[in-house]
Amino acid sequence: MPCLSRPFLIWWLLALWWLPAAVAATPLTLVDDLGRRVELAGPACRILSLVPSVTETLFALGAGGKLVGRTDFCTYPPAALQLPSVGAYDNPNLEAVLLRRPDLVILSADMSNPAALARFEALRLPVYIVYPRSLDGVARQFEQLGRLCGREAAAAGLGRRFAAVRQQVARQAPVLGPRVLLCVMVEPLIVAGDETLMGEMLRLCGGRNVAPGQRFPQWNVETLLQADPQLILVSAHPGQPRPETFFERWPVLQAVRQGRLVQLEADWLQRPGPRLIEGLQALAAVVRQAAPVQP
Amino acid sequence: MRRSLVRAWLPLCLLCLLLAALFSLVSGTLDLSPAQVLRLLLAPEGTAVEQVVLWQVRLPRLLLAGLVGASLALSGSVFQAVLRNPLADPYLLGISGGAALGAVLALVLKLRFFAALPLAAFVGALAALALVYLVAQAQQASGPTLILAGVMVGSLATAVLLFLLWLIPADPLRSAVFWLAGNLAHAPPGWLSWAATGCALCGLYLWRQAPLLDLFTQGEDVAADLGVDVGRARLQLFCAAGLLVATAVALAGLVGFVGLVVPHAARLLWGPAHRRLLPAAALLGAAFLILADAVARSLLAPAEVPVGVFTALIGAPLFLYLLRWRGQA
Amino acid sequence: MIRLQALGFSYNGRPLLRQLDLVIPAGDLLTVMGPNGSGKSTLLRLLRGRLQPQQGQVLWPEGEAHRLSRLRMAQLVAVVPQQLEQPFGFPVRELVAMGLYARRRGLAAPGRRDWLLVDEALQRCDVGHLAGRTCARLSGGELQRVLLARALVQQTPVLLLDEATSQLDMGHRDRVALLLQQLCYGEGKTIIQVSHDLNAAAQLSRRVLLLSAAGQVLALGEPRQVLTAENIRRAYGVEVEILAEADSLRILPRPLPAWSGQSLSAAGTQAGSPGVGGSA
Numbered sequence: 001m002p003c004l005s006r007p008f009l010i011w012w013l014l015a016l017w018w019l020p021a022a023v024a025a026t027p028l029t030l031v032d033d034l035g036r037r038v039e040l041a042g043p044a045c046r047i048l049s050l051v052p053s054v055t056e057t058l059f060a061l062g063a064g065g066k067l068v069g070r071t072d073f074c075t076y077p078p079a080a081l082q083l084p085s086v087g088a089y090d091n092p093n094l095e096a097v098l099l100r101r102p103d104l105v106i107l108s109a110d111m112s113n114p115a116a117l118a119r120f121e122a123l124r125l126p127v128y129i130v131y132p133r134s135l136d137g138v139a140r141q142f143e144q145l146g147r148l149c150g151r152e153a154a155a156a157g158l159g160r161r162f163a164a165v166r167q168q169v170a171r172q173a174p175v176l177g178p179r180v181l182l183c184v185m186v187e188p189l190i191v192a193g194d195e196t197l198m199g200e201m202l203r204l205c206g207g208r209n210v211a212p213g214q215r216f217p218q219w220n221v222e223t224l225l226q227a228d229p230q231l232i233l234v235s236a237h238p239g240q241p242r243p244e245t246f247f248e249r250w251p252v253l254q255a256v257r258q259g260r261l262v263q264l265e266a267d268w269l270q271r272p273g274p275r276l277i278e279g280l281q282a283l284a285a286v287v288r289q290a291a292p293v294q295p
Numbered sequence: 296m297r298r299s300l301v302r303a304w305l306p307l308c309l310l311c312l313l314l315a316a317l318f319s320l321v322s323g324t325l326d327l328s329p330a331q332v333l334r335l336l337l338a339p340e341g342t343a344v345e346q347v348v349l350w351q352v353r354l355p356r357l358l359l360a361g362l363v364g365a366s367l368a369l370s371g372s373v374f375q376a377v378l379r380n381p382l383a384d385p386y387l388l389g390i391s392g393g394a395a396l397g398a399v400l401a402l403v404l405k406l407r408f409f410a411a412l413p414l415a416a417f418v419g420a421l422a423a424l425a426l427v428y429l430v431a432q433a434q435q436a437s438g439p440t441l442i443l444a445g446v447m448v449g450s451l452a453t454a455v456l457l458f459l460l461w462l463i464p465a466d467p468l469r470s471a472v473f474w475l476a477g478n479l480a481h482a483p484p485g486w487l488s489w490a491a492t493g494c495a496l497c498g499l500y501l502w503r504q505a506p507l508l509d510l511f512t513q514g515e516d517v518a519a520d521l522g523v524d525v526g527r528a529r530l531q532l533f534c535a536a537g538l539l540v541a542t543a544v545a546l547a548g549l550v551g552f553v554g555l556v557v558p559h560a561a562r563l564l565w566g567p568a569h570r571r572l573l574p575a576a577a578l579l580g581a582a583f584l585i586l587a588d589a590v591a592r593s594l595l596a597p598a599e600v601p602v603g604v605f606t607a608l609i610g611a612p613l614f615l616y617l618l619r620w621r622g623q624a
Numbered sequence: 625m626i627r628l629q630a631l632g633f634s635y636n637g638r639p640l641l642r643q644l645d646l647v648i649p650a651g652d653l654l655t656v657m658g659p660n661g662s663g664k665s666t667l668l669r670l671l672r673g674r675l676q677p678q679q680g681q682v683l684w685p686e687g688e689a690h691r692l693s694r695l696r697m698a699q700l701v702a703v704v705p706q707q708l709e710q711p712f713g714f715p716v717r718e719l720v721a722m723g724l725y726a727r728r729r730g731l732a733a734p735g736r737r738d739w740l741l742v743d744e745a746l747q748r749c750d751v752g753h754l755a756g757r758t759c760a761r762l763s764g765g766e767l768q769r770v771l772l773a774r775a776l777v778q779q780t781p782v783l784l785l786d787e788a789t790s791q792l793d794m795g796h797r798d799r800v801a802l803l804l805q806q807l808c809y810g811e812g813k814t815i816i817q818v819s820h821d822l823n824a825a826a827q828l829s830r831r832v833l834l835l836s837a838a839g840q841v842l843a844l845g846e847p848r849q850v851l852t853a854e855n856i857r858r859a860y861g862v863e864v865e866i867l868a869e870a871d872s873l874r875i876l877p878r879p880l881p882a883w884s885g886q887s888l889s890a891a892g893t894q895a896g897s898p899g900v901g902g903s904a
Contacts, residue, residue, distance in 0.1 A: 376712075379711060381711055381712060503731055506725060506731060507725075509714070509718070510722055510725060512711070512712045513708065514709075516705075517705060517708065519694050520672070520674075520698065520702075520703040520705075521723065521725050521778070522694055522695045522697070522698025522699070522726030523694055523695075523725070524693065524694050524695065525694070562713075566713070566714075566715065566718075567712040567714055568714065568718050570733065
């Protein structure tokens with residue numbers, strides 16, 4: 001055939017050979033949650049995640065093999081424990097970081113140390129900063145992480161599941177939800193306000209937060225007694241005293257009298273990762289159960 | 296005029312205590328006027344929440360603050376006399392370091408049984424005091440030696456403590472720091488009566504030893520020449536005062552300044568004779584801490600500021616004022 | 625009666641007292657003298673059992689001094705120290721009342737009779753007018769008299785004074801000397817004092833114990849016999865002149881040699897002494 005002359009074939013073969021490499025070498029430019037431009041030569045292959053929720057998400061996207069390091073707090077999924085740790089998230093060991101030779105470092109705006117950011121930039125390591133402040137922010141995070149590790153399809157799937165659960169929960173939310181106290185710490189008593197991720201999740205499920213406004217105020221007993229919530233949700237980390245011992249000292253609270261003191265896994269509600277799906281479902285179930293009966 | 300002021304010390308102290316108590320019962324997140332408080336106290340009316348807040352939140356807290364304040368002031372007076380230093384603090388002898396270390400160890404070892412933290416603090420405080428005493432005994436346990444040993448033991452405890460704080464993860468750390476800063480919200484409720492009995496016994500014993508304390512202020516040599524068995528008396532006084540401080544720390548964490556300022560102020564106002572000083576300091580200490588706690592609770596409600604912050608903020612200017620006024624008289 | 629038998633004591637390896645034999649009968653007024661470092665204060669401490677002798681014993685009628693309880697000893701002997709810091713501002717009256725501890729077992733509040741004792745002691749030591757003052761506001765001399773009053777309140781048969789008149793002016797020194805005379809010769813107390821005042825010792829004491837710089841006994845006996853020019857030279861290394869009369873003994877230190885130009889009338893005109901010599 002005339003089009004299959006030898007030079008033409010050679011040209012096509014070369015093009016076919018270059019094409020995947022060309023595709024793979026497409027430079028990636030993203031804007032992170034703080035508005036910083038992050039430029040990578042391509043999807044990252046050696047990712048150092050210094051944010052526990054990001055570690056979880058990357059594993060959920062099937063990109064666990066691309067992770068080269070984690071922090072001490074990245075404990076889920078169990079496979080993550082196989083990765084070497086570089087220390088705590090606010091004070092990573094710089095030598096350990098360098099040893100891992102990452103081509104991308106992921107930090108969190110409110111958990112990581114700003115000094116660490118300066119260090120990494122001085123070492124010319126690309127840094128991506130996450131800061132999901134809302135459920136939409138979490139959805140965006142899934143998508144961005146998918147692009148960062150080259151697993152856009154898996155990320156889209158996760159995003160769809162997340163959106164579906166959100167819609168389902170919103171549909172099933174009671175019209176008049178219970179008044180809820182979201183407790184993240186028992187001693188001292190620290191509650192989650194409306195402007196937190198947890199607060200938004202509660203609102204979605206139809207609950208009414210008794211702690212308005214601020215992020216994580218500390219409450220004294222009198223405020224608790226005055227608020228008198230219908231449902232007390234405790235999502236505290238291990239190391240805290242048992243919530244029953246604290247709350248059952250005040251039987252005047254209706255939540256204690258009616259036995260509406262529920263403990264939920266802290267990481268389901270506080271880590272902006274894939275387990276928010278379980279968290280939303282559990283939260284919605286509890287809220288529906290505690291909703292006051294419609295007259 | 297000053298003579299009658301001195302003679303009227305008891306009614307004055309009681310008045311201070313009463314006013315502080317009233318202020319404390321009225322302060323808090325829930326709005327209760329003095330009239331409401333009186334009505335709630337005398338007759339069981341008012342809504343359930345008001346009742347619970349007054350009887351189960353504010354009143355126990357008032358009693359606890361009074362107990363801790365009195366214990367700290369009493370022990371401060373004793374240490375100042377025995378160490379011959381009007382500026383000695385009950386925490387000077389490593390007691391605060393030991394208590395803090397005990398509490399944080401309980402957190403690190405994840406001891407979860409009932410009241411693990413206060414018990415550990417109590418044991419830690421007494422252990423530190425015993426260590427200081429043993430170390431100083433080799434040098435005849437004179438005042439300066441005791442202070443030096445105490446500062447060293449305290450520093451050691453603090454160093455170990457800081458290391459442990461670095462080791463434990465974030466949330467227990469926050470609990471620990473909260474406790475360490477001095478807080479009257481978390482005493483196990485059933486402990487108040489036991490603690491009160493123990494502290495009352497120690498207090499009465501110390502009051503009986505008041506003339507002995509007077510003699511100690513003259514120095515241990517002179518006290519021995521005046522007939523005191525110095526070694527035995529010092530040990531007994533230390534044990535009683537140590538028990539008071541350890542109880543106070545176990546109940547409320549580290550509340551500073553009370554044991555230093557209150558005895559000194561009482562001395563400036565009413566003289567150094569311990570027969571009068573000890574009860575005056577106890578009453579003043581109780582009133583002072585009740586007041587500081589009421590302010591700590593209400594100022595930034597619903598958050599609770601550690602009461603130790605306020606004991607310093609109120610105590611220091613008050614002390615300076617007393618020093619200046621008394622200096623002129 | 626206190627008996628010291630073959631008493632020996634070393635301090636940090638340096639022997640202070642060696643083979644000291646002494647009997648102090650009741651009603652004695654003994655002045656212990658000697659240069660600095662000769663062990664005078666140490667002797668007083670050994671006497672009241674605050675130190676344990678390395679050789680020999682200090683025997684009181686009740687037993688060895690260092691074996692008696694502090695309380696018992698405080699009922700037998702009262703001490704007037706040299707000076708005393710007062711970081712706490714006790715009023716004088718209460719400071720003196722501390723002496724009542726040994727008598728009363730101290731734990732009850734002083735009664736009317738006790739306060740009468742205190743006031744009487746204050747009067748005798750000429751500090752009655754200072755009863756209400758804080759001891760932090762006293763001069764050195766006033767404080768010493770207050771401490772003497774406290775020792776009197778203890779009502780002990782024996783009094784130990786450790787350079788208790790060093791801060792007093794001449795007038796008060798005389799008055800205290802008269803008081804000590806009254807206490808010893810009038811009331812029969814035993815008084816042992818350490819003093820540098822040669823003349824007071826000469827006038828006042830029944831006996832004088834003179835120690836050498838090495839802690840050895842130079843002489844023991846009546847003032848006349850002990851306070852000789854020879855002994856004083858051997859003890860202190862100074863020359864004195866003794867004026868001995870029938871009923872008094874006075875010791876005059878030899879005057880210091882004058883420095884050239886010391887006299888005011890020649891000041892500024894003598895060569896070879898610029899700025900030297902100062903005031904006469």
